[in-house]
Each structure stands twice: as structure tokens, then as C-alpha cells.
Amino acid sequence: MPTLNKKTAAETTTDRLRAEILGGALAAGSDLPGERGLAETLGVSRLTLRSAIARLETEGLVESVHGSGTRVLDYRESGGVELIGYLAAESLASGAVPLGLLAELMELRRLVASEVLALVCERASDGELAELADHLAWQRTLAGDPEAFMRADLAFARKVVRAAHNLALELLYNTVARLVAAEPAMHLAFQSNVGQTLAVYARLLELVRAREPRRAARVSGRILKHLDRATLARIRELAEEKGSEPC
Amino acid sequence: MPTLNKKTAAETTTDRLRAEILGGALAAGSDLPGERGLAETLGVSRLTLRSAIARLETEGLVESVHGSGTRVLDYRESGGVELIGYLAAESLASGAVPLGLLAELMELRRLVASEVLALVCERASDGELAELADHLAWQRTLAGDPEAFMRADLAFARKVVRAAHNLALELLYNTVARLVAAEPAMHLAFQSNVGQTLAVYARLLELVRAREPRRAARVSGRILKHLDRATLARIRELAEEKGSEPC
DNA sequence: ACTTGCAACTGGAAATACCAGTGCCTCGGC
DNA sequence: GCCGAGGCACTGGTATTTCCAGTTGCAAGT
Numbered sequence: 001m002p003t004l005n006k007k008t009a010a011e012t013t014t015d016r017l018r019a020e021i022l023g024g025a026l027a028a029g030s031d032l033p034g035e036r037g038l039a040e041t042l043g044v045s046r047l048t049l050r051s052a053i054a055r056l057e058t059e060g061l062v063e064s065v066h067g068s069g070t071r072v073l074d075y076r077e078s079g080g081v082e083l084i085g086y087l088a089a090e091s092l093a094s095g096a097v098p099l100g101l102l103a104e105l106m107e108l109r110r111l112v113a114s115e116v117l118a119l120v121c122e123r124a125s126d127g128e129l130a131e132l133a134d135h136l137a138w139q140r141t142l143a144g145d146p147e148a149f150m151r152a153d154l155a156f157a158r159k160v161v162r163a164a165h166n167l168a169l170e171l172l173y174n175t176v177a178r179l180v181a182a183e184p185a186m187h188l189a190f191q192s193n194v195g196q197t198l199a200v201y202a203r204l205l206e207l208v209r210a211r212e213p214r215r216a217a218r219v220s221g222r223i224l225k226h227l228d229r230a231t232l233a234r235i236r237e238l239a240e241e242k243g244s245e246p247c
Numbered sequence: 248m249p250t251l252n253k254k255t256a257a258e259t260t261t262d263r264l265r266a267e268i269l270g271g272a273l274a275a276g277s278d279l280p281g282e283r284g285l286a287e288t289l290g291v292s293r294l295t296l297r298s299a300i301a302r303l304e305t306e307g308l309v310e311s312v313h314g315s316g317t318r319v320l321d322y323r324e325s326g327g328v329e330l331i332g333y334l335a336a337e338s339l340a341s342g343a344v345p346l347g348l349l350a351e352l353m354e355l356r357r358l359v360a361s362e363v364l365a366l367v368c369e370r371a372s373d374g375e376l377a378e379l380a381d382h383l384a385w386q387r388t389l390a391g392d393p394e395a396f397m398r399a400d401l402a403f404a405r406k407v408v409r410a411a412h413n414l415a416l417e418l419l420y421n422t423v424a425r426l427v428a429a430e431p432a433m434h435l436a437f438q439s440n441v442g443q444t445l446a447v448y449a450r451l452l453e454l455v456r457a458r459e460p461r462r463a464a465r466v467s468g469r470i471l472k473h474l475d476r477a478t479l480a481r482i483r484e485l486a487e488e489k490g491s492e493p494c
Numbered sequence: 495a496c497t498t499g500c501a502a503c504t505g506g507a508a509a510t511a512c513c514a515g516t517g518c519c520t521c522g523g524c
Numbered sequence: 525g526c527c528g529a530g531g532c533a534c535t536g537g538t539a540t541t542t543c544c545a546g547t548t549g550c551a552a553g554t
Binding site: 255256257291292293294295312313314315316 | 537538539540545546547548
């Protein structure tokens with residue numbers, strides 16, 4: 001078996017520091033300890049630490065100033081979208097029932113989706129729509145395999161976005177798709193409501209076929225809202241089951 | 248005067264490699280030269296090169312595999328949102344008239360904005376709305392100073408997004424705001440249409456005050472579409488003027 | 495012809511030394 | 525006593541070197 005689940009030291013360090021920042025252990029506005037000292041504390045070389053810090057800097061969590069130091073920033077003010085994944089995964093893993101951030105993420109996805117569908121109405125070729133239908137038929141056959149289903153689901157979303165013919169949207173999709181695929185905790189959201197999801201997709205496809213952008217945006221928004229609500233409810237059920245089982 | 252415009256070597260290297268990838272000089276699917284050789288070619292230490300590559304990896308432009316090599320990826324498939332800035336800036340700087348990507352970015356911003364405004368209708372407190380009005384009055388006084396106006400504009404957008412009470416949306420805003428602020432070429436889009444922009448903001452504020460989400464989404468979408476079109480036209484004018492001047 | 499294993503690549507990590515900004519703190523002049 | 529200039533002790537940034545650890549492919553032995 002090839003390399004598996006083996007994170008590099010730099011990644012591990014990045015995750016650790018990020019968790020401490022998002023968790024509040026490293027307060028926003030405070031200064032990070034010096035690289036030399038911190039490296040020793042964490043048990044890694046200064047080099048590894050630096051690459052971790054560099055990564056956090058691109059994520060908008062810290063800011064390094066040559067000669068001065070490295071300051072922890074407020075992620076609400078400067079954190080990038082990539083953080084959603086970590087935050088949502090945390091809210092899922094903590095077993096907390098609120099699931100606030102996951103709900104907000106779903107809301108964002110929903111809002112963008114309804115607008116995307118409107119664009120698809122206007123711009124997609126008949127060929128692209130046919131391809132979407134084919135994909136959906138194929139995806140239906142994967143309902144039993146959660147992992148494969150998730151990949152198919154992401155691929156479907158990509159095709160939809162691509163049919164909107166807007167590169168900016170496609171790049172945004174890439175970011176979201178990556179974090180969803182990377183965070184195992186997020187997979188739950190895909191496995192918990194397969195049947196209803198497929199049914200909704202079919203309805204959306206019909207909507208798009210009608211080529212009425214305005215209506216598509218409105219109706220799809222409503223449909224997806226229902227779907228998300230059901231999915232969240234299902235996730236809560238599962239969490240409670242799991243929580244009361246091992247006792 | 249303190250440090251100014253002084254990019255670190257790693258940043259310079261990152262930009263250079265990114266430009267070659269986005270420009271197609273380094274074809275997607277091909278392998279990057281080995282780190283040792285490439286470092287010498289670029290005239291930097293292997294360490295600096297590595298940090299540049301690490302950054303490109305987080306942006307989804309390349310993929311490093313221990314023992315194998317570093318492969319160039321197709322940014323359309325795996326590039327993150329952050330790339331929009333570089334791509335848009337390039338399309339602006341190249342003087343090309345199409346401005347395709349900038350238009351697509353504006354479209355994305357517009358779609359999200361109209362949905363955000365709908366949320367603001369539902370969730371913003373009266374205090375938040377009042378604050379928005381105050382901010383707008385203040386921003387009006389800055390119409391003469393492009394730099395300050397841009398910052399105020401970004402701050403206004405942030406307040407609007409915050410009033411939607413959705414953290415995921417706020418993080419998305421952070422990403423977009425950062426790239427806009429970082430790319431000088433993008434500032435043009437803010438300076439080119441100040442008067443109309445302020446007028447539009449005032450109308451949007453009225454819309455939100457009416458507390459009718461559906462209508463706000465619909466009308467704001469239309470208004471912003473007009474504004475974006477006018478701004479693009481203005482940018483084209485400026486580009487042509489500048490293009491035919493130095494001859 | 496197939497398998498096995500050993501190089502010779504690749505990237506990952508470390509230790510060390512040095513460069514370059516910042517800021518405090520002291521010392522000297524006023 | 526106050527104020528400013530300079531130096532020193534931090535900070536992060538870069539370079540160099542050495543070694544570790546996967547991956548790949550060729551080549552020798554079966």
C-alpha cells in the first residue's frame with residue numbers, strides 16, 4: 001500500500017497552530033512567540049515552523065513583519081474562505097447540536113447555486129444540459145457507495161457550474177469543493193440524505209430545461225432550502241444516535 | 248520612510264512561477280523541473296523556491312509528491328478563488344479590450360450581493376441599517392480621494408455583509424476584498440465611476456429599509472447590473488485614452 | 495520473461511550561519 | 525532634566541549544507 005494518511009510535519013504544525021488560533025488559545029491581536037523559541041516548543045525545526053506560518057499567513061490568520069514579529073489576526077476580519085472548512089468541521093466534530101456554521105455554509109452554497117442555475121438557464125447549450133442528465137442517471141447508480149457518491153456529487157456540481165460559463169464562479173467552486181473533499185467530517189452532509197438529494201437534482205434539471213432564469217432562481221432557492229433543512233435534521237439525528245450509543 | 252513596496256524573494260519567485268503557469272508557459276500536466284535545478288535557474292536558494300512552491304500548492308496550481316516530483320495542475324479544475332485577482336489584473340494590464348474575466352468577477356460579486364441584500368432585509372437590526380446610512384454619508388465626502396474612497400467602499404461592503412449575519416459569507420468577502428486591495432490594477436474599477444456608485448448605494452439602502460427580501464434581491468440585481476455595465480464602459484474608455492496617448 | 499532489488503532520482507526536514515529590518519534603551523549633548 | 529542620535533538586541537528572511545524518505549526505473553539474477 002502506498003503512502004496513506006501521512007501528513008508532513010509542516011502540515012501537522014500548520015493544523016495545530018490554526019486550531020489554536022481558531023479555538024482562541026492564541027488570541028487575536030497578540031504576538032506569536034519568536035520563531036526560534038516556538039519551533040523548539042513545538043518540537044520542529046525553525047524551517048518547518050516557518051512554512052507553517054507562511055501558510056497561515058496566506059490564509060489570513062497571522063501577519064509577519066520583518067524585524068517586528070508575527071501577529072495573530074482576527075479571522076473574522078481577514079480570514080479567507082478556506083477557513084470555512086476547518087470551522088465547519090470543528091463545529092461538526094465537537095458534537096455540538098447547534099451546527100451553526102454548517103448551516104451558514106449551506107446557506108451560502110444555496111444562494112450561489114440558485115444564481116448559478118439562473119445563469120445556466122441563459123447560457124448552457126443543449127449538449128451541456130444533456131450531459132447533466134446523463135451524469136445524474138449515472139450518479140443514481142452509486143447511491144449505495146457513500147464515497148463514490150460524494151465524488152459524483154462534486155463532479156455534478158462542477159458540471160453545473162461550468163455550464164454557467166463564468167470562470168470566477170468556477171474558481172470559487174474549486175475552493176469549496178476542495179475543503180469539502182478534504183474534511184472527512186464534511187462527508188456526512190453528503191451521505192445523510194441521498195434519496196432526497198437525487199430527487200431535488202432531477203427537479204432542478206427540469207427547471208433549467210424550461211429556460212426561465214428568474215423562475216429557476218426563485219424555485220431552486222426554495223427547493224434547496226427545504227433540502228438543506230432536511231439534511232441538517234438528519235445530521236442531528238445521526239449525531240444524537242452516535243452520542244448515545246457507546247454508553 | 249519605512250519599508251515600501253519591497254517584496255521578499257519568496258514572493259517574487261511565487262509571482263514569477265504563477266505568471267508562467269497562468270500564462271501557459273508551464274503547461275498543465277507537465278512536471279516542474281527538480282527543485283535543485285530550478286532554484287539555480289531562478290537564482291534563488293532551494294529554500295526560497297520551496298516556500299514559493301508551497302504557496303502555489305495552497306493555491307491549487309501545482310501538486311508536489313514526495314519522491315516523484317511537482318506537477319503543474321489545470322487551474323480551471325483546481326485553482327482557488329484567490330486566482331481571480333491575478334487573472335483579472337492580468338486581463339486589465341494586458342490592455343486587452345475584452346476584459347472578460349473582470350466582467351465575470353463583477354458578475355459573481357453582483358450575484359452574491361443581491362442575495363446578501365435579501366438576507367440583510369431579513370436579519371439586520373435597525374441599528375445596523377442606521378450605521379450603513381452614516382457610513383454612506385461619510386463616504387460621500389471622500390469622493391475626491393480615490394485611495395481613501397476605495398478603502399471606504401470596501402469597509403461599506405464589509406458592514407453590509409456583516410449585517411447579513413453569515414460567517415461563511417463574511418469569509419468569502421474577506422478573500423475577495425483582499426485580492427482587490429492587493430492588486431493595484433483593480434483599483435481602477437473603484438475610481439472610474441464614483442458618482443453613480445454612490446447613487447446606487449443610496450438606492451440599495453432604501454431597498455433594504457423596505458424589508459422586502461424578494462424585491463430587494465430582484466431590484467438590486469438589476470441596478471447593479473447597470474452599474475457594472477457602466478463601470479466596464481468607463482474602464483474601456485480610460486484604457487483607450489491611455490493607449491492612444493503616449494504615441 | 496518475470497521478479498527482485500539496488501541505485502539514482504525526486505521532495506521533506508534539519509542544523510547552522512548570516513543578512514536585514516525594528517524597536518528599545520542607553521548614552522551623550524543640549 | 526529633556527531630547528535626540530546611535531548602537532545593540534531582538535525580530536523575521538535567506539542561504540548553505542547535510543541527511544532522511546519516498547518513487548521510479550533499470551538491470552541483474554532467477
